[in-house]
Amino acid sequence: MDRSTPPMKALYQQLILDHYKNPRNRGELEDRTVEVHMRNPTCGDEIKLQLRIEDDQIVDLKFLGDGCSISQASVSMMSTILKGKGLDEAHQVARRFTGMMHGDEEAARDSTLGNLRSLAGVAKFPVRVKCALLGFDALQEAMKKQQEEEATAGS
């Protein structure tokens, strides 16, 4: 008998478990232009996100992290989607994903989110939303940091 309740199956989809067990783009990015270390102090999840951003485009990105399936699958999926994307698009994906985490059903149907849509079920588990957002928080911090550094270098 399968005793796992339906919401558990909705939360822990195969795609999420696959990214958790076989994370994509995990490792150090040698030629990075920016790096951000994010930590969720309440639960200890952490992510080190490294990106190579050239001419407002994410040329490559990698991450290292330690945390629950939701936080690690989310950042792994994020990395596959953002590689090669422009910063504007990356911001858009981050906005849509954040919307989805706060229950925006339209965002959950947005095909630009790709695999990340499998995390839509997390919205029903408020205490886990911060896990799913950890990677995107790191992304937004990294984009801001790069922008500030470029502004300083250019002035």
Add this chain to the structure above:
Amino acid sequence: MSAPTSVSRQTAGTTPLDPMRVRGDFPILEQEVHGRSLVYLDNAATSQTPTAVLDALSRYYSRDNANVHRGLHELSRRSTDGYEGARGDVARWIGATDPDEIVWTRGATEAINLVAHAWGTANLKEGDEILLTELEHHSNLVPWQMVAARTGARLRYLELDDEGRLRLDPLPEILAGGRVRLAAVGHVSNALGTINPVAEIARQVKEAGGLVLVDGAQGAAHAPVDVEALGADFYVLSGHKMCGPTGIGALWGRKELLDGMPPYQGGGEMISEVGREHSTWAALPHKFEAGTPNIAGATAMATAVQYLEGLGPERILAHEQHLVRRTLEGLKGIPGVRLFGPEDPDARAGVVSFTMETAHPHDIATILDAEGVAIRAGHHCAQLVMKRFGVPATARASFYLYNTDEDVDRLLAGLESVREIFG
């Protein structure tokens, strides 16, 4: 209010505690969570509240509510009696004799901060040492880090062996320096459940001229306490971990030490006379109780202590250790489970910390929650313990007097669900 109830300890005898009877005293346990009957295994975080304590709170607010020590009216007399009388109950629970040595605080954390600030600032100087352990809750680390930064004192640590027990072999060498002014040691670890050899540590520290503060947040809730036998100079406890309300705790300290300490906070209640430039302090224990205190909480602590005395601390601990034994045996049969803490169930109070190879502790907690089983996952405010064992977090089941064998079985069944999902 403060009638001696040591009789109840004796009549509690040695028959095992019957958790099914105890459960009837805790209305919160009679509920369903996500369609399943609640199994509450997060007692190291907070314990549930028996009807007797709920009634004491309700009785206070519906009959006796008034500010303490100021009113000359009947209600103020009643509230003052309840507030003051409960000191005797808490003192008795930890084997202290003088109720004036009990200072009410917001909890164990505030009690430690009180000592660190009041005693530490007045007594520590550069070169002095404070002895801590890797096993401490952050509440027994951070206040000492703060006072060390202010005074120039240095922090020393006792470390853990692979079973999560304090290693005492380096202690003589640490003490030989003659600089340890105070050791702050947990009675029972909230993260691993380890019952620490506090009496032995205290003996050595005191022989070397130091003082001993015991963090009893878990100890006073889960083990019999005798501050004299422990050799403690300060003992702190928390109401909500021992069937009392949140927002109330206590500091016990030796009278001569408390007398010698400057106040912690200033305000009403803690003064004797106030002038334009200077004031004089009230006598113990009020010197440390600035402002209107948590009267209802303190009053209800008398009931919480009397409730626990009726069951007997030895029986409560024996019951918890029975549940720990059952849990450890069950967990050993689940592939990929790593256990933390002493292998001997009798070396710990009711805490079992573990990880699973395939599933992160947060995922374990979420899946168990869906089955109505409440556990804690995380670093348990004991990051030094997590670092010692090289894990970011553990899952923790913690037991109390109302938990049953069936609760353990529901936990173990829930972990099978985790394995179905995570493999």
